[in-house]
Amino acid sequence: MRVSTGPLTSHEIVYDIASVTAHHDHPDIPFSIRKNFLAAFDNPPPGTLIERYLGYLDDEPVGYLELGFPQLDNLDNVGIDLMVRPDRRRHGVGRALMELAVERAGAHHRTHLMGETVDRHPDGAAFAEAVGAKVGLTDLRSRLDVTALDEKRLAELRAEAEKHAEGYTLRRWTGVPPDELIDDVAYLEGRLNADAPIGDLALEPEKVDADRLRQDHRAREARGRRSYQTGALMNGRVVAWTWLVAEVDQPVHAWQSTTIVDPEHRGHRLGLLVKLENLAHIRAEKPALEAIDTFNAAANTYMLKVNRAMGFRAADVWTGWQKDL
Numbered sequence: 001m002r003v004s005t006g007p008l009t010s011h012e013i014v015y016d017i018a019s020v021t022a023h024h025d026h027p028d029i030p031f032s033i034r035k036n037f038l039a040a041f042d043n044p045p046p047g048t049l050i051e052r053y054l055g056y057l058d059d060e061p062v063g064y065l066e067l068g069f070p071q072l073d074n075l076d077n078v079g080i081d082l083m084v085r086p087d088r089r090r091h092g093v094g095r096a097l098m099e100l101a102v103e104r105a106g107a108h109h110r111t112h113l114m115g116e117t118v119d120r121h122p123d124g125a126a127f128a129e130a131v132g133a134k135v136g137l138t139d140l141r142s143r144l145d146v147t148a149l150d151e152k153r154l155a156e157l158r159a160e161a162e163k164h165a166e167g168y169t170l171r172r173w174t175g176v177p178p179d180e181l182i183d184d185v186a187y188l189e190g191r192l193n194a195d196a197p198i199g200d201l202a203l204e205p206e207k208v209d210a211d212r213l214r215q216d217h218r219a220r221e222a223r224g225r226r227s228y229q230t231g232a233l234m235n236g237r238v239v240a241w242t243w244l245v246a247e248v249d250q251p252v253h254a255w256q257s258t259t260i261v262d263p264e265h266r267g268h269r270l271g272l273l274v275k276l277e278n279l280a281h282i283r284a285e286k287p288a289l290e291a292i293d294t295f296n297a298a299a300n301t302y303m304l305k306v307n308r309a310m311g312f313r314a315a316d317v318w319t320g321w322q323k324d325l
């Protein structure tokens with residue numbers, strides 16, 4: 001069989017390759033709705049240049065490569081999303097796309113290629129090792145079963161957290177943070193790579209400001225998603241913040257994204273408090289919600305403890321890989 005690569009010719013084919021790959025590799029995570037997936041091509045996150053390629057077996061497109069070149073920070077890095085249809089693996093398409101990724105990284109003067117694999121199937125990790133990548137970070141995906149919450153326990157946790165958080169007030173919003181809060185939220189979001197464990201990955205803190213955050217939320221909304229956020233405020237400033245994100249037309253599933261507490265305000269159970277409030281927030285707005293998934297570095301014991309207390313349980317392990325040129 002003849003292996004080749006080429007530029008992207010059809011967005012629909014990417015949806016087919018990506019959805020069949022996702023169903024094979026992590027079947028319990030609902031895959032994006034087609035129109036939202038396709039909207040991503042015209043509404044990328046700000047600050048990243050994206051290149052897309054297809055991999056062919058004879059003349060059939062069976063593999064997809066997406067390269068993300070950060071433009072505002074992390075200028076030595078390139079993010080790789082590489083996949084081959086499960087029924088067309090082990091014919092060299094993955095390797096051919098990886099060679100193209102290395103070539104394109106060189107053309108953009110990037111030295112660190114980063115990608116992720118799920119450990120539930122051996123293909124991703126075996127491939128990453130075969131192409132010379134090294135393990136950078138081990139992540140756990142945990143799931144909260146929203147249909148089986150222990151309400152009594154959640155109420156106890158809330159009461160306990162409030163005792164430690166005197167003087168802080170909670171505020172909820174969706175989408176772009178209100179004008180008077182957006183600078184604080186941008187500051188917290190920008191701290192993430194500095195504060196959360198990143199293992200051996202060569203990640204730098206992102207340069208996030210109000211404008212980038214606004215564009216990011218608008219692009220996300222254009223991709224059919226809504227974010228549900230809660231902040232803890234002291235003297236009118238957001239000092240702890242968390243957000244969940246879900247597809248608007250997809251009632252049962254959401255992702256827990258960043259939770260971060262300003263270092264000066266740690267030790268007041270604010271991480272737990274904003275998460276509990278935000279869970280109530282999304283349940284009020286998405287009453288059919290059944291599951292929330294989240295990723296945490298396996299080394300992030302504080303966040304894992306908070307999540308476990310709320311009822312999150314480990315679902316699978318993901319590995320962040322880095323190949324240095």
Ligand SMILES: CC(C)(COP(=O)(O)OP(=O)(O)OC[C@H]1O[C@@H](n2cnc3c(N)ncnc32)[C@H](O)[C@@H]1OP(=O)(O)O)[C@@H](O)C(=O)NCCC(=O)NCCS
Pocket residue numbers: 021025080081082083084085088089090091092093094095096115116117118122123124125126127128130131
């Ligand atoms: C990883 C992936 C892209 C590989 O695609 P592929 O077309 O099967 O890759 P190749 O055929 O070029 O394999 C290259 C080498 O990887 C290794 N490899 C790949 N899968 C393997 C497996 N299941 N067991 C052992 N070795 C494996 C082998 O060394 C292989 O070379 P060989 O076939 O000559 O022995 C594909 O399995 C996939 O889409 N997985 C899910 C998504 C993912 O994890 N992507 C990678 C991170 S971004």
